[in-house]
Amino acid sequence: xxxxxxxxxxxxxxxxxxxxxMAFFLMRVAPGGPFNQERGLSPxxxxxxxxxxxxxxxxxxxxxxxxxxxxxxxxxxSYNMPDFTVTELFAxxxxxxxxxxxxxxxxxxxLGSVLGTIAALNQNKLGDYMVIALATAxxxxxxxxxxxxxxxxxxxxxxxxxxxxxxxxxxxxxxxxVLTLALPQIAIVARLMRGSMIESLRSHxxxxxxxxxxxxxxxVVKHALRGAILPIVSFTGPAAAALLTGSVIVETxxxxxxxxxxxVDAALNRDYTLVMGTxxxxxxxxxxxxxxxxxxxxxxxxxxxxx
Amino acid sequence: MAASExxxxxxxxxxxxxxxxxxVEAVKGINIHVNAGETVAVVGESGSGKSQxxxxxxxxxxxxxxxxxxxxxxxxNLLTLSxxxxxxxxxxxxxxxxxxxxxxxxxxxxIGNQLIEPIRRHRGLNAAEAYEEALxxxxxxxxxxxxxxxxxxxxxxxxxQRQRVMIAMALANDPDILIADEPTTALDVTIQAQILMLLxxxxxxxxxxxxxxxxxxxxxxxxxxxxxxxxxxxxVEEGEAEAIFVNPQHAYTKMLLAAEPTGHKxxxxxxxxxxxxxxxxxxxxxxxxxFLAGEPLMLRAVxxxxxxxxxxxxxGIVGESGSGKSTLGRALLRLLPSDGLIRFGDRDxxxxxxxxxRPLRRQMQLVFQDxxxxxxxxxxxxxxxxxxxxxxxxxxxxxxxxxxxxxALREVGLDPNARNRYPHEFxxxQRQRIAIAxxxxxxxxxxxxxxxxxxxxxxxxxQIVELLRKLQADHELSYLFISHDLSVxxxxxxxxxxxxxxxxxxxxxxxxxxxNPQHAYTQTLMAAAIDVTRFRLSA
Numbered sequence: 001x002x003x004x005x006x007x008x009x010x011x012x013x014x015x016x017x018x019x020x021x022m023a024f025f026l027m028r029v030a031p032g033g034p035f036n037q038e039r040g041l042s043p044x045x046x047x048x049x050x051x052x053x054x055x056x057x058x059x060x061x062x063x064x065x066x067x068x069x070x071x072x073x074x075x076x077x078s079y080n081m082p083d084f085t086v087t088e089l090f091a092x093x094x095x096x097x098x099x100x101x102x103x104x105x106x107x108x109x110x111l112g113s114v115l116g117t118i119a120a121l122n123q124n125k126l127g128d129y130m131v132i133a134l135a136t137a138x139x140x141x142x143x144x145x146x147x148x149x150x151x152x153x154x155x156x157x158x159x160x161x162x163x164x165x166x167x168x169x170x171x172x173x174x175x176x177x178v179l180t181l182a183l184p185q186i187a188i189v190a191r192l193m194r195g196s197m198i199e200s201l202r203s204h205x206x207x208x209x210x211x212x213x214x215x216x217x218x219x220v221v222k223h224a225l226r227g228a229i230l231p232i233v234s235f236t237g238p239a240a241a242a243l244l245t246g247s248v249i250v251e252t253x254x255x256x257x258x259x260x261x262x263x264v265d266a267a268l269n270r271d272y273t274l275v276m277g278t279x280x281x282x283x284x285x286x287x288x289x290x291x292x293x294x295x296x297x298x299x300x301x302x303x304x305x306x307x
Numbered sequence: 308m309a310a311s312e313x314x315x316x317x318x319x320x321x322x323x324x325x326x327x328x329x330x331v332e333a334v335k336g337i338n339i340h341v342n343a344g345e346t347v348a349v350v351g352e353s354g355s356g357k358s359q360x361x362x363x364x365x366x367x368x369x370x371x372x373x374x375x376x377x378x379x380x381x382x383x384n385l386l387t388l389s390x391x392x393x394x395x396x397x398x399x400x401x402x403x404x405x406x407x408x409x410x411x412x413x414x415x416x417x418i419g420n421q422l423i424e425p426i427r428r429h430r431g432l433n434a435a436e437a438y439e440e441a442l443x444x445x446x447x448x449x450x451x452x453x454x455x456x457x458x459x460x461x462x463x464x465x466x467x468q469r470q471r472v473m474i475a476m477a478l479a480n481d482p483d484i485l486i487a488d489e490p491t492t493a494l495d496v497t498i499q500a501q502i503l504m505l506l507x508x509x510x511x512x513x514x515x516x517x518x519x520x521x522x523x524x525x526x527x528x529x530x531x532x533x534x535x536x537x538x539x540x541x542x543v544e545e546g547e548a549e550a551i552f553v554n555p556q557h558a559y560t561k562m563l564l565a566a567e568p569t570g571h572k573x574x575x576x577x578x579x580x581x582x583x584x585x586x587x588x589x590x591x592x593x594x595x596x597x598f599l600a601g602e603p604l605m606l607r608a609v610x611x612x613x614x615x616x617x618x619x620x621x622x623g624i625v626g627e628s629g630s631g632k633s634t635l636g637r638a639l640l641r642l643l644p645s646d647g648l649i650r651f652g653d654r655d656x657x658x659x660x661x662x663x664x665r666p667l668r669r670q671m672q673l674v675f676q677d678x679x680x681x682x683x684x685x686x687x688x689x690x691x692x693x694x695x696x697x698x699x700x701x702x703x704x705x706x707x708x709x710x711x712x713x714x715a716l717r718e719v720g721l722d723p724n725a726r727n728r729y730p731h732e733f734x735x736x737q738r739q740r741i742a743i744a745x746x747x748x749x750x751x752x753x754x755x756x757x758x759x760x761x762x763x764x765x766x767x768x769x770q771i772v773e774l775l776r777k778l779q780a781d782h783e784l785s786y787l788f789i790s791h792d793l794s795v796x797x798x799x800x801x802x803x804x805x806x807x808x809x810x811x812x813x814x815x816x817x818x819x820x821x822x823n824p825q826h827a828y829t830q831t832l833m834a835a836a837i838d839v840t841r842f843r844l845s846a
Contacts, residue, residue: 123370202369204410210367211405212425212476213398216390226415302460303414 001298004306005291012287016280020070023279024063027272034079034270053079066276075280076273080266086277090259094281096166097246097258103178105236105243108185113232115186116193117225123198131190138187147180147253164255177254181247185239192231200228229300237293241286245278314483314516315341315364315401320376322356322363322540333359335540336376341484341516348519348531348548350563352764353735356540357520361486365403366393381483399429402477406489408470412461418445418472419457422479429480444475447512448505467498471505478509488520495627495791500835503530522764524563528552536560566765568772568798572621574816575801579617581650582753582785583639583671588612588647590631590638608634609645610809616753621779621786623800623817625793625832631809632789636755639787640671651753669699672746676758678738682730689726692716692745699749715748716741719774736767740774747778755787760795772798793833797821805829 033055035046050056054065069076075086119131154176155163167173200206201224209219246260259278266274298304322334334356341347351357363374364385378385380396388396405411413421422441426432432440438457445453448471461469470490477485487506491499507530510517519526527534527548534551536544536559544557555561590609608631616622624632638645641656641664649657651667659667675681682691692715693708703711713723719740730738739759746754756775760768772795778784790796796803796817803820805813805828813826824830 204405204407205413207367208405208411208473208476209413211365211397211403212428213394213396214424214428215394218424218428223413223416227413301415302417303462 001295001306005295008291008294012291015287016283019283020067020276020280021063023276024066025059027270027275028059030270032270034272053077070280075277078266078271078274080269080271080274086273089262089274090277090281093246093257093259093262096169096256097251097260098244099169100174100177100181100250100256100258101240101243101246103174104181104185105240107178107182108189108239109232109236111182112186112189113193113229115190116195117197117220117228119190119194120197120201120228121220128194131194135187135190135194138183139191141183143180143184143247143249144253146183147176147250150176150180151253164253166256177250177256180250180254181243185243188239189232189235192235193228196228196231197224200224203227226300230297233293233296233300236296237289238286240289241282245282245285312343313340314343314381315518316377316379317360317364318377318379320360320363320374320378322359322368322372322374324369325371325373333372333540334363334374337535337537337540337542339535339542341518343483344510344514344516345532346510346517346519346530348521348527348534349537350521350524350527350534351537352522352563352766354539355537357537358488360537361403361488361518361520365397365401365486367403395429398425398477398482399480400482401484401486402480402482403486403488404470404473404477404490406492408466408473408493411473412469414461416460417457418459418461418464422457422472422476425476426479440479441475444479445472447478447509448472448475450475465498466494467501470494470498470502474502474505474509478513478515481513482515484516484518486518486520489522490519491526492521492523496793496835497627497831506530524552536563562766566769568769568795570776570798571817572776572799572801575617575619579619581615582618582620582652583614583616583787584648584650585612585614585639586648588614588635588638588645588649590634590643590645608809609638611647612804612806612809612811614639614804616785616787618752618785619779619783620802621788621800623796623803624787624789624806625791625796625803626806627791627832629808630806632806633757634809635806636673636757636787636789640673640755642673665698669695669749670751671753671755672749672751673755673757674739674742674746674759676761678735678742678762681742682738684730687727687729688716688733688741691730691741692726692748695745695749711748712744715744718747718778719744720770734767735763736771739763739767739771743771743774743778747782750782751784753785753787755789757789758791759788761790761792768795775799793821805832 033050035041035049041049054062057065066076073087075090077085078089081089115131115134119128122128150161151163154161161176162173164176165173206219206224209223214223246258246262248260248264250256251258251260259281262274263278265271266278294306298306317337317339319336319338320334321332321336324331324333337360339347339349339360349357349360359368359372362368363372364378366385368374374386376386380401385393385396412418419438419441422444423434423437426437426440427434430437441457442453445456450456450468450471456464461472464472490506491502494502503526506517517530519531521527531548534546534548535542536551536557538559544551544555544560551560552564555564588609589607589611592606592608594604594606610631612635614622624635626632634643637643639649641649641659647657648655651671654667656664656667686694689709689712693712696703696708696711709726712726716723716726721737721740721744725733730741733741743759759775760771763771775786776799779786786799788796788799800817803814803817804811805820805826807828813820813824813829820829821833824833
């Protein structure tokens with residue numbers, strides 16, 4: 001197992017290299033640059049800036065420099081927020097996005113699994129239909145509708161929650177954004193869980209468990225649920241990578257200083273270093289969480305062996 | 308058995324399933340009783356309702372099923388008991404083992420864990436006591452090295468061992484009645500014999516009553532005291548086992564008893580041309596390996612096998628699961644890469660690639676075991692059987708293809724009007740006829756038949772065997788007949804190859820092999836088969 005994890009981490013290096021290379025050159029193919037937009041910079045200043053950031057060097061040399069810096073853990077300065085380095089921006093914003101994303105993920109997994117199980121146990125009965133209706137609503141109503149509705153109802157009308165802001169991470173400030181992030185995920189988990197639980201309940205070993213007179217609790221939780229959890233585990237990998245790296249919509253609507261906005265802002269402003277930084281962070285999260293998922297598979301299912 | 312007290316009594320049991328096509332009655336008001344310590348067999352072909360009867364008695368019906376009538380166990384009606392009361396009977400007083408040893412155990416828990424759970428539940432023992440009990444049970448069912456096996460997972464055990472574990476679980480709480488639903492059907496013949504011996508031994512030791520649900524008249528004859536014969540949800544005949552065999556009353560029972568395929572195949576003349584020849588054929592599979600993963604494991608599935616198939620000859624390839632018999636069939640058709648020499652007619656096809664093989668394919672066809680999985684559910688029967696013509700006779704017009712489909716369906720004994728319907732509308736036997744028509748429409752010289760009758764009821768099996776024989780006689784076909792079922796092989800083949808672990812252990816003319824098997828493995832196979840499968844109805 002250790003050997004497998006080591007092997008996977010080693011193969012992550014070429015993967016990251018390919019991602020960084022592609023992102024770097026694709027970014028440069030796009031027209032424009034960080035300093036030639038509607039900034040009204042005089043040509044001299046612009047030339048100075050470009051010279052200072054090495055943007056006049058041949059592209060391959062810039063790439064070599066970037067790689068060299070990256071290896072030393074230096075993501076470079078942000079071109080558009082020149083007071084900060086990219087590393088500083090992530091150091092400030094990433095913990096916030098991770099807190100929100102992780103809370104939303106945990107909530108979605110717990111609530112989604114419970115709802116999905118309830119639906120499966122009541123297949124084609126009232127409980128099932130209610131969960132399906134909820135799941136359909138959760139996955140069809142877009143986040144940018146849910147968020148303002150939460151703000152309107154809980155913030156303005158009932159005054160239970162603040163309308164926005166981070167409030168130095170006060171619990172009450174997180175409720176709205178976490179709910180908004182979690183709702184679509186709850187819907188997905190519930191649907192996945194319902195399907196795999198129905199299949200699991202039909203399997204032969206569940207029939208055996210019932211024939212042995214085991215309690216409903218043991219049949220459902222010990223035998224059926226553990227087998228049904230595998231699709232949820234595979235879903236969690238990509239979902240975690242996506243949630244923990246922030247959401248532009250939720251962070252914008254609730255005015256949260258996370259990292260979700262960086263990607264869009266940076267791409268629009270041709271902030272090369274910040275785009276690259278975001279790409280690297282998302283890639284690392286994706287690789288790590290997929291590895292965790294594969295390890296979890298072996299923990300849940302003894303038939304899965306890595307050697 | 309002297310005991311005659313009736314402990315289980317099924318009265319006017321009806322089982323209905325709600326389906327999209329309305330209610331289907333699977334069991335139509337039957338009466339069955341079981342006395343203490345006796346062995347009762349419920350016999351029937353697929354769809355007879357024999358399994359659903361017992362599933363209903365144990366409240367294990369699928370969620371769209373409902374049972375009416377009464378199932379009386381020692382004065383209590385199991386159908387009306389509360390769930391918690393029922394769970395004191397299930398697994399404790401009445402327990403059950405199933406047909407599917409590979410999937411009936413929970414793959415995620417160790418054998419020990421699964422054995423201990425029902426012991427603790429029904430007897431309230433602590434963990435250590437239950438562990439000791441579980442060990443005792445594994446010894447009782449003759450699992451070698453039980454301490455180590457307690458920690459094993461189901462996937463680390465063979466089918467036979469898993470079925471032993473199932474039996475151990477079922478017997479954990481010393482039940483009154485053990486219901487065995489086709490307990491040996493999914494197992495190799497030699498393993499079948501061992502499991503049946505074990506059940507007989509345990510019954511002598513523990514004295515429980517056994518209800519065998521089976522299609523296998525061999526089991527019934529050897530083990531049962533009394534028999535119920537079921538057909539389409541009804542009991543058509545019941546009585547002492549011996550009486551039913553000697554003097555069957557109902558026409559259906561008589562048909563079942565006569566359903567054994569009979570007849571022999573005469574060998575082709577010695578100078579008949581050789582159609583297919585393999586010399587030192589070898590197939591090796593690579594398992595695992597890869598980047599940083601170390602050396603792959605090499606598995607030799609077919610090990611130096613030579614075979615000569617003449618025109619109009621049938622070679623039976625016999626062996627248990629994992630013996631490499633199907634792999635050999637595929638390798639000879641160049642559907643798998645192999646080493647060694649393969650000749651088809653006068654051509655060396657040892658290294659022929661897909662392109663080179665394509666024109667030859669129409670002369671070599673394949674019929675599979677599973678008539679449900681091997682026909683595309685989204686194509687009409689006509690499309691399924693004429694698909695090969697599109698490749699091999701692209702100049703045919705649609706009308707000509709349709710005529711050929713009609714001809715092929717007639718040849719396999721199906722109504723030609725069936726060609727506009729879809730495979731799911733047909734029974735297993737009819738689907739196997741469709742699969743045969745799909746092969747025959749190309750007018751092949753060689754047909755590899757991979758367990759073509761194994762998934763069929765015995766009475767249907769007999770018809771398919773007769774059809775295959777007629778087609779062979781009409782078209783001078785050569786067959787490679789792959790099967791684990793010796794009685795069918797005996798009726799079909801004039802030459803037999805016995806395989807074990809990828810090697811040929813014995814070969815020769817059919818009668819020589821059957822009358823005087825030389826190799827110890829062949830002898831075990833024969834002994835097990837003659838005892839157990841003589842009167843089998845289906846698989």
